[in-house]
Amino acid sequence: MLKVIESAVPVACWSCSVAHNESTLFCPHCSKIQPPSGGDFFSVFGLKPCLNLDLMGLEHEFHRLSRRLHPDRFARASESERQWSLADTALLNDAYRTLRDPIHRTEYLLKLHGAEIGEEHSGKDRKDPSRVPADLLEEVFELNMQLEEMRAARKMGEDDPALLASLEQAKAKFDGLLDEVDESLRAQWRKWDEGDAGARAAAQKEMVALLDRRRYLNNLVRDVTETLGA
Amino acid sequence: MAEGRVVGIDLGTTNSLVAFMQGETPVVIPGVDGSNLVPSVVALDPMPADGSRPTVTVGNSARRALIETPERVVYSVKRLMGRGLGEVQRELKFFPFRLAGDVQEGEVPRIQLGELQFTPPEISAYVLRQLKRNAERYFGAPVTQAVITVPAYFNDAQRQATKDAGRMAGLQVLRLVNEPTAAALAYGLDRAKEGTIAVYDLGGGTFDVSILKLRDGIFEVQSTNGDTHLGGDDIDNLLLTIALDEIHAEHGVDLRQHPGAVQGLRKAAIDAKIRLSAEQSAQFDIELPNGDRYQREIPRGVFEQLIEPVLERTAAPCKQAMTDAGITPEQIDEVVLVGGSTRIPAVRQLVDELFHLAARGKKPHTDLNPDEVVALGAAVQAEILAGTAKNTEDLLLLDVTPLSLGIEALGGVVARIIPRNSTIPASATEHFTTGVDGQTNVAIHVVQGERELAADCRSLARFDLKGIPPMTAGLPRIEVKFLIDADGILQVSAREQRSGKQAQIEVKPTYGLTDEQVESMILESFDNAEADFAARLLIEARNEAESIQSKVELARQHPAWALLTSDEQKMVDAAERHLAKVKAGSDLNALRQGIMVLDQATRRLAELMMDAAVTEAIRGKTMQAAGEDLDEELTAPHPMAPAEFK
Numbered sequence: 001m002l003k004v005i006e007s008a009v010p011v012a013c014w015s016c017s018v019a020h021n022e023s024t025l026f027c028p029h030c031s032k033i034q035p036p037s038g039g040d041f042f043s044v045f046g047l048k049p050c051l052n053l054d055l056m057g058l059e060h061e062f063h064r065l066s067r068r069l070h071p072d073r074f075a076r077a078s079e080s081e082r083q084w085s086l087a088d089t090a091l092l093n094d095a096y097r098t099l100r101d102p103i104h105r106t107e108y109l110l111k112l113h114g115a116e117i118g119e120e121h122s123g124k125d126r127k128d129p130s131r132v133p134a135d136l137l138e139e140v141f142e143l144n145m146q147l148e149e150m151r152a153a154r155k156m157g158e159d160d161p162a163l164l165a166s167l168e169q170a171k172a173k174f175d176g177l178l179d180e181v182d183e184s185l186r187a188q189w190r191k192w193d194e195g196d197a198g199a200r201a202a203a204q205k206e207m208v209a210l211l212d213r214r215r216y217l218n219n220l221v222r223d224v225t226e227t228l229g230a
Numbered sequence: 231m232a233e234g235r236v237v238g239i240d241l242g243t244t245n246s247l248v249a250f251m252q253g254e255t256p257v258v259i260p261g262v263d264g265s266n267l268v269p270s271v272v273a274l275d276p277m278p279a280d281g282s283r284p285t286v287t288v289g290n291s292a293r294r295a296l297i298e299t300p301e302r303v304v305y306s307v308k309r310l311m312g313r314g315l316g317e318v319q320r321e322l323k324f325f326p327f328r329l330a331g332d333v334q335e336g337e338v339p340r341i342q343l344g345e346l347q348f349t350p351p352e353i354s355a356y357v358l359r360q361l362k363r364n365a366e367r368y369f370g371a372p373v374t375q376a377v378i379t380v381p382a383y384f385n386d387a388q389r390q391a392t393k394d395a396g397r398m399a400g401l402q403v404l405r406l407v408n409e410p411t412a413a414a415l416a417y418g419l420d421r422a423k424e425g426t427i428a429v430y431d432l433g434g435g436t437f438d439v440s441i442l443k444l445r446d447g448i449f450e451v452q453s454t455n456g457d458t459h460l461g462g463d464d465i466d467n468l469l470l471t472i473a474l475d476e477i478h479a480e481h482g483v484d485l486r487q488h489p490g491a492v493q494g495l496r497k498a499a500i501d502a503k504i505r506l507s508a509e510q511s512a513q514f515d516i517e518l519p520n521g522d523r524y525q526r527e528i529p530r531g532v533f534e535q536l537i538e539p540v541l542e543r544t545a546a547p548c549k550q551a552m553t554d555a556g557i558t559p560e561q562i563d564e565v566v567l568v569g570g571s572t573r574i575p576a577v578r579q580l581v582d583e584l585f586h587l588a589a590r591g592k593k594p595h596t597d598l599n600p601d602e603v604v605a606l607g608a609a610v611q612a613e614i615l616a617g618t619a620k621n622t623e624d625l626l627l628l629d630v631t632p633l634s635l636g637i638e639a640l641g642g643v644v645a646r647i648i649p650r651n652s653t654i655p656a657s658a659t660e661h662f663t664t665g666v667d668g669q670t671n672v673a674i675h676v677v678q679g680e681r682e683l684a685a686d687c688r689s690l691a692r693f694d695l696k697g698i699p700p701m702t703a704g705l706p707r708i709e710v711k712f713l714i715d716a717d718g719i720l721q722v723s724a725r726e727q728r729s730g731k732q733a734q735i736e737v738k739p740t741y742g743l744t745d746e747q748v749e750s751m752i753l754e755s756f757d758n759a760e761a762d763f764a765a766r767l768l769i770e771a772r773n774e775a776e777s778i779q780s781k782v783e784l785a786r787q788h789p790a791w792a793l794l795t796s797d798e799q800k801m802v803d804a805a806e807r808h809l810a811k812v813k814a815g816s817d818l819n820a821l822r823q824g825i826m827v828l829d830q831a832t833r834r835l836a837e838l839m840m841d842a843a844v845t846e847a848i849r850g851k852t853m854q855a856a857g858e859d860l861d862e863e864l865t866a867p868h869p870m871a872p873a874e875f876k
């Protein structure tokens with residue numbers, strides 16, 4: 001069943017009344033838990049936005065914060081503290097889930113900087129030829145033909161070893177292209193993390209394009225896998 | 231409010247248990263009969279002559295009523311928790327209970343028990359109240375707070391129904407904990423292990439698999455999967471079907487119309503299943519009225535072939551859980567077995583193959599009793615929440631949501647907003663707008679599941695965002711926050727951002743009781759003040775004494791009484807006289823002692839009666855069936871549908 005939750009945001013610490021920096025989940029003065037701050041996922045971990053992350057360090061910090069914030073620690077606390085613990089821990093978990101995954105992390109950082117990415121902005125109709133990366137146009141056209149043939153053959157209960165081999169070859173090729181995209185993304189991470197404003201803007205543009213390409217390739221590989229597995 | 235102990239409760243399909251932390255060790259609290267397991271069976275005593283409400287009994291005594299008054303007994307009700315009418319109707323094909331005649335689509339189904347009707351949470355509440363009483367008797371103090379375990383794969387409605395049951399039983403449910411995770415806690419407590427463990431939990435009615443990473447006292451669930459329709463019950467049904475079919479074919483007797491006989495046969499099937507875990511074969515040997523015997527040898531090989539399709543259904547969830555956790559079987563350091571059905575050798579064989587154990591020189595962990603390990607883990611979690619013990623203060627459980635949360639988008643497609651296996655609490659914020667000028671309402675449909683179309687997922691709730699200030703279409707920006715709490719239950723809040731107005735939400739849960747309904751179903755109880763509490767314990771003990779006395783009186787009329795030796799009969803007589811004496815006084819401990827002694831003195835008598843009941847029920851039924859055969863087609867009110875097997 002659903003329950004309606006209320007949100008309330010005091011300006012100063014609710015417990016000791018000392019005003020505090022908004023992006024902290026604990027009062028620096030009295031250590032009491034605070035309502036979720038308006039900060040981004042990086043600030044939850046005390047980080048500036050960046051793309052090369054020390055994952056071991058992130059996990060360690062996730063565990064450390066979980067121990068302090070988790071609702072299990074507030075089972076017998078006041079109603080407000082229990083609500084804040086719930087909201088803070090949800091924020092912590094959402095942040096960790098997003099930042100530990102390289103692609104989610106990249107997408108999140110780009111969105112923070114105003115980029116429009118994701119299914120709703122691109123790749124919605126992946127059969128639309130205008131969305132196909134130019135260098136793949138010919139291969140994608142041929143692949144789609146083969147996929148159609150394969151589905152038709154399957155429907156008839158027939159097996160076409162040559163077609164199968166050709167599809168598996170195509171899949172291997174697209175898998176390889178995916179690896180290349182990931183490699184290029186990592187190169188852009190460095191440029192973004194270390195660059196000045198101009199370099200960052202350029203890297204952002206590059207990454208948006210790479211993520212589009214990646215999503216496109218991923219869908220292709222999924223189509224092939226599904227057809228082969230059917 | 232005085233903060234007493236927090237207990238851990240395993241509310242199982244077949245059996246339920248209550249446990250607590252005694253110092254640094256979790257222990258199960260036994261019931262009055264000395265048994266750790268309370269069968270999750272609820273029976274309604276006969277209607278009193280004065281027309282007052284009949285007493286509800288729980289556990290072993292209720293189980294005895296299964297054969298004599300099956301229409302007044304309900305079990306395995308966990309399978310019905312949080313389910314809609316259609317689902318319950320499908321489920322009931324395999325059980326002898328009836329739905330109340332007037333249940334409407336959209337309301338919580340009610341079960342007809344004798345003259346009365348109960349929702350599944352109410353029935354569970356009676357089981358919980360029994361466990362609560364057992365704990366209170368043990369501590370001599372009120373117990374008002376508990377941790378209750380649920381299958382990891384339970385959805386939102388099933389979780390909420392379980393919490394409702396706790397509230398009806400007078401328990402504040404501090405946390406719902408997933409059963410496999412609880413088991414991992416019980417195992418991890420004394421070993422301070424690091425590594426990856428898989429928990430394979432095949433219970434009476436549900437199957438769960440969870441993969442956890444243990445590190446620095448943090449139990450972090452990586453993935454979970456399962457089937458809330460798979461368990462030991464399914465195996466019982468297979469054996470039962472064979473026996474019913476063969477008795478019909480070979481002896482011309484169709485027992486399906488007679489719930490009492492079916493229950494007797496079910497007990498024989500369960501006994502056979504249990505024997506087959508230790509022996510190479512088991513027998514059905516039941517006397518039929520025409521002097522024939524139904525004798526059936528079931529070699530273990532045949533049994534294993536029979537149950538293979540059931541066991542095979544646990545393989546896919548295990549593989550999916552490993553895929554979701556991003557690991558291979560080789561990366562799993564330990565496997566923990568939970569649930570009575572994991573005693574079956576074929577199950578252990580399957581687990582071995584799934585996780586490549588023997589090949590790596592490993593064995594699954596079975597050192598804790600698979601029936602008790604979940605309750606023990608719940609006690610550990612209870613202690614973590616109470617925050618009073620040293621050895622649990624560094625432990626923390628990070629669990630996940632088993633199913634993806636989504637909202638229905640245009641064209642009935644699901645837009646996933648919180649993916650499955652996200653650590654909980656988890657949240658997602660979505661923005662909605664209007665499609666028509668001046669529109670003041672937006673309807674939102676929330677679903678749970680992995681399918682592409684909302685119609686194929688489980689409907690969680692529909693709600694309306696109301697009071698949106700009239701604006702041009704597309705201009706309002708309503709922010710809705712979805713939050714799955716630490717119990718795995720959804721909470722929603724909404725705000726219209728341009729006007730800053732808190733949008734009103736009217737939530738219509740697709741399944742489940744309203745707050746007012748739950749309130750009205752709270753089981754009557756005495757006040758928890760200390761003085762009243764002592765009086766209440768005495769009253770309860772006297773009621774219990776009366777109940778056992780009247781049962782013994784009845785049993786004296788039963789043919790089984792004559793089968794006791796004269797020494798055994800004398801012991802029963804003496805125990806009864808003693809109980810009558812202490813019942814007149816007000817010494818609570820003496821009274822409890824008296825109840826226990828009489829219970830023990832009549833244990834063999836009860837067993838003899840149970841054994842006789844199988845044969846008797848069949849005999850009684852056959853005469854009845856013969857009469858019906860002459861007159862009309864057999865129309866059963868609730869026939870046993872044959873289970874499918876190849």
Ligand SMILES: [Zn+2]
Nearest residue numbers: 013016027030
């Ligand atoms: Zn403070």
